[in-house]
Amino acid sequence: MTLADGLLLALLVVALLGWWLRRRPLANAAALLALLVALYGMWDDRWQAAVGAVVAVLLVLALLLRRRHPARVPVWSGMFFTLLTSLAVAALYFFPVSPLPKPGGPYPVGMRDFELVDASRTGLLGAPTGKARRLLVRIWYPARPAVDAQPRHYFSDAESRSTARGFGELFHFPPLLTHLRHLRTNSYENAPLRADLGRLPVVLYSHGYGSFAGMNGRIMEELASNGYAVYSVQHTGDASPTLFPNGEVAPTDPALYVHLRDAFEHGFSPLLLQGYGEDDLARRLDGQLRFATELKPPADRAIHLSAPVWLADRLFVHDRLQTGEVPPSVAEVVAASDFDHVGEMGMSFGGSTTGAVCMVDQRCAAAVNLDGGDFDFTPFDRDLPVPMLMLHSDLSLFYRMLGVTPPTQPRSFNDFAYESLAHAGQNPRIHRLVMRDTLHAGLTDNALYLRRPLRDKLIGGAPTDVLIEAPATLVLGFFDHYLRGRDNGFPQAQMAHWSDWVTPYSNRAVSQWWNALPETERAQWEQRIRAMHMQRQALGR
Incomplete structure (x- = not known):
């Protein structure tokens, strides 16, 4: 208050x-x-x-x-x-104004913004013809702030007028998040880097569709306070209005508003309902393959336009960071970061991008998908070469969001991704977890913006500490285990405190179904899956 x-x-x-x-x-x-x-x-x-x-x-x-x-x-x-x-x-x-919970690590957190420009790609996602791709990147890192320094607010004054209001436009109410200008974070803007920690492990992150770089600030601060450098990419055009360090603002692509409002105001496509709402695995597989290949504009925007652009964004940013081609204001932090083996992370559409990155970039050492689908389809029926944490919202609530009655055993919308169909549910390094009473929007900082019971139908009925602290604990434990190689008992040790709310999910039913099919039927499915991958590659992979 x-x-x-x-x-x-x-x-x-x-x-x-x-x-x-x-x-x-x-x-x-x-x-x-x-x-x-x-x-x-x-x-x-x-x-x-x-x-x-x-x-x-x-x-x-x-x-x-x-x-x-x-x-x-x-x-x-x-x-x-x-x-x-x-x-x-x-x-x-x-609609409270209360500070972000303090992170649990031993180090204060610094935060800086900078811009990268990819001159080789132009006119993308609403940018004028010939206009180079501009990307905002935000870093959180372990820091030594001055004694009298004050942590920054969730939005600056300028971000409140641009990014926050643009996000509200998605819901026909521009001021929706502007009050977060009063909410204190635990990040000190432009604070000096703590230079005694050696090479910092790195996590690269992408936000959700139409969102912004700081939407999972609680997780970012937890990682940075434990010694990580976290680089969040704001995907211009597919994000809320992007405020660059020089004060210029890149607007949201108007076509994104059309796409999202069409989906939520006119209902979901029949292919989506079949592929992600039906219980029968053959019907689901058929629906998802057709969803990947048969959608028409504007419904196909995410998978045919955005997915390849976001993937290219992440690879470009990683390349620039690794070669040190960055503004002087962040050169010190970048030089202290280890970009050879990184953690990749994303929320929603950013989670989809993360899975695609780890299929094509050998620098990926571990991946976290916060309730994202597989809109890129690169990991479809393929074994992800690295460990993954797939953290789902409540699967039953996902069915209800589609307007479908959930089956007795709800299925994941990613059952066919990250493992081949023949091996689904058998890779011990693919951790699929579900958070009970949590809606999709609950896997962000949203639980801090709204109080119950008003928020329950928007982000879920799970307690605020579950929605905010459980993902932060699980993400830190996952990266500590697989990126840093620490023997921390992941995931059982991290799940113990949240056992009433976080449960494992297995997609082993997919491999059991697949391996029981007659060989000729499997061959027919395999031919369709190959055709889907070839069609996706032809679109610009």
Whole structure:
């Protein structure tokens, strides 16, 4: 809660008491002051204060119009304004402004932004013809901040006006996240690098479709506080508006809004419902193969346009970082980072990109997919050469999001990815976990923005500490084990505290079904899968 929030609520309560006690001067003065504070809050990106402003206006009008009845207690009007004041309190309560939880590692966290330009690719994802591909990269790293340094806010003032408002456009409400300008992180902007840790293990990250580089800030800070350098790529055009360090803003590609709104406002395609909503494995496999090859514009945007661009973005950024071709402002951190064997990570569409990266880039040593599908299809029916943590939201809730009744044993939308169909469920280094009562949007920082029960239908009913802390614990444990080679008992040790909420998932039913098929039927499926991969390659791989 901000200082203005507390003052607004106090003034509304005083005005309400003045109304009940028939103290018109007190009520009038408090209501007028509450209106001024509420208007200030709205100007200061606390749009939730608008409810308080409405209450204050109505109180002032009622006081001006009300006839004097000194002996009469204003019961009905008092109850009405009590209800309105409760709504004003609720608006501020359900959208809290509280700092990110402190990370558990021993090191303070630094954060820097920089830009990379790929002149070899032009006119992509809404950029003008001939315009080079520009990418924002954000680093979190172990730091030595000055004694009097203050951690940065979740959004800067400029990000609130650009990135945050653009994200809100996806939901037809631009101010949706602007109040996060008041939320404190644990990251110190441009803090000096802690230089006594040797070469830093590296994690590269991609956000979700239409999102932004800092959407999983809690996980980033946890990794950095434990000695990692985390590089997050904001995929210009397919992201919220991108604010570059020089102050220029690259807008979201308008076609992305069209694509996302078409999916959520006009329903999911029949191929998606078949491939990811049906229980029968043959029907699912047929649906997913057709989904990869038969979608038409604008529904095909993600798999035919975005997937290859995001993959190229990640490879380009990695190459530039490894060769040290970066701005001087980040050269020291980049030089201290180990880019030969890295962890790859992504959320949602970024998780899909991560799986594709690790199929084509030998520098990938371990991969984390936070509830992302396989929209690239490179890992489809193929064995991922590195360990992976596939962290799912509640699979039953995914079916319900599609409008489908979940089967007794819900299936993963990635059952056919990261392992060949003949070996599905048999690789002990592919860890598939499910978080109970968690929706897709719950695998970000979203649980910090909303309180229950308002948030339950948006991000799930799991407790906030589960939604925020369980992924951070699992991701750190996974990378410590597979990237750093630490004997930390992953995943059992990390899951122990969250055993009521995080459970293993096996896709072994796929290999059992596949290996039981007649040889001729398997050959027919294999031919279709090869054709799908060839068609995908022809699109620009």
